[in-house]
Amino acid sequence: MIDSIKDKVKELLDTGEIKGFLGLVRKNGHIGPHLFQKGDELVDLSLGDNKIAGDSRYPLNKYLMNIAKAYPEETFGVLIRGCDDRGLQALYTWNQLNPKKVVAVGITCPQELADACECLKPFPEDITAGECAKAGEQKSVAAVDALVLSERFSYWMDEFVKCIKCYGCSNVCPMCFCNECSLKCDDLVKSGELPPEIPVFHHTRAMHMVGRCVDCGLCEEACPSGIPLRTLYKKVGSIMEDKFDFKTGMIRGQRSPLNKIDSAEGKK
Amino acid sequence: MDYRTVLTTCTYCGCGCNFFLEVLDGKAIGTIPCKTSPVNEGKLCIKGWNVHEFIHNEKRLKRPLLRKNGRLEEVSWDEALDYTAARLKEIKEKSGPDSIGFLTSAKVTNEENYILQKFARAGVNTNNVDHCARL
Known part of the structure; x- marks a missing residue:
């Protein structure tokens, strides 16, 4: 799979279609994000699999936004999986990236990763390399939903109390792009107070994930306290699906119901 | 255009968390916790997450300061080291x-x-x- 990705990226760089390719590199014994600007660098390209499949994924879309803001006229390539593709589509609808300036190079996730992520679509819409895995079985939300209300409440409170307020969930999130963050608003979340007030802190973030979360799971991977954030945001996503028939980033060009206020579509 | 991710170690405490500094055209713009680091496995505390911010902070000390007539003044490294060495010797001999x-x-x-x-x-x-x- 990696060779066809290298060939594709080399072609994009050689023809000048893209100024650079934001992917992953294996360097100094570690896997990390890298902007490939020359074909010969591709020898060290990585797809983010270190010990197990997909254990070294990074929010490349987030870094792409930083680069694109500084160089809005240039076109960049980016390595995407299914979740990153959903992220890209959502970011386009929120005008955070210009689809004309992004060339996505898509890879699929293996079944073991799709299952671990309980991913609904473990492949991007346009696939450069790889075979499509089946959607992962949805278990985590159902397991928590099966608890009676008081137990469910205790479950979440016991998880939230572990928070060390590192803001990692928000810092790593490819969909956290607001200039003003509610989690840093003193009226909602008192600065300097540790642990943060629960469940307000986590609910504030969960509310802001409505119609935004693309279920990449990077927040949960970044959480030093192991709070099952992905389960929380999966629940948020399932409510959006039930009530609005909306799944973030799944349908190209489809805007979130919360992103339609000013549009003709929203006024209807 | 120069975009780099530079692997380095957090300077805040002795844990030794690894991260990449996201550097765009010579300016550190972000911190990316390293997922393959056995120390922090892609996680960081709030200080680590914001470590890129102090690099370009105006308040950061870049030259030694020496108190002269009750006020801290910027001096050269030579002057600072000569002064410190002389005072340490003096204190050691006396006390x-x-x-x-x-x-x-x-x-x-x-x-x-x-x-x-x-x-x-x-x-x-x-x-x-x-x-x-x-x-």
């Missing part, structure tokens, strides 16, 4: 080596800490060496 103590830091490398304790013990002849992580 003995144990009148001097050295506090070192978790924010520097193991090797720098080694040098400071060596200087304290072999240079100044005191065992008064301690470390901010023990405070």
Whole structure:
């Protein structure tokens, strides 16, 4: 799979279609994000699999936004999986990236990763390399939903109390792009107070994930306290699906119901 | 255009978390915790997550300061080192080596800490060496 990705990226760089390719590199014994600007660098390209499949994924879309803001006229390539593709589509609808300036190079996730992520679509819409895995079985939300209300409440409170307020969930999130963050608003979340007030802190973030979360799971991977954030945001996503028939980033060009206020579509 | 991710170690405490500094055209714009680091496995505390912010901070000290006539003034490294060496010698001669103590830091490398304790013990002849992580 990696060779066809290298060939594709080399072609994009050689023809000048893209100024650079934001992917992953294996360097100094570690896997990390890298902007490939020359074909010969591709020898060290990585797809983010270190010990197990997909254990070294990074929010490349987030870094792409930083680069694109500084160089809005240039076109960049980016390595995407299914979740990153959903992220890209959502970011386009929120005008955070210009689809004309992004060339996505898509890879699929293996079944073991799709299952671990309980991913609904473990492949991007346009696939450069790889075979499509089946959607992962949805278990985590159902397991928590099966608890009676008081137990469910205790479950979440016991998880939230572990928070060390590192803001990692928000810092790593490819969909956290607001200039003003509610989690840093003193009226909602008192600065300097540790642990943060629960469940307000986590609910504030969960509310802001409505119609935004693309279920990449990077927040949960970044959480030093192991709070099952992905389960929380999966629940948020399932409510959006039930009530609005909306799944973030799944349908190209489809805007979130919360992103339609000013549009003709929203006024209807 | 120059976009780099530079692997480095957090300077805030002695844990040694690894991250990439996201550097765009020579300016550090972000911190990316390293997922393959056995120390922090892609996680960071709030200080680590914001470590890129102090690099370009205006308040950051870049030159030594020496108090002259009650006010801190920027001086050259030579002047600062000459002054410190002269005062340390003077204090040692007048009050003995144990009148001097050295506090070192978790924010520097193991090797720098080694040098400071060596200087304290072999240079100044005191065992008064301690470390901010023990405070």
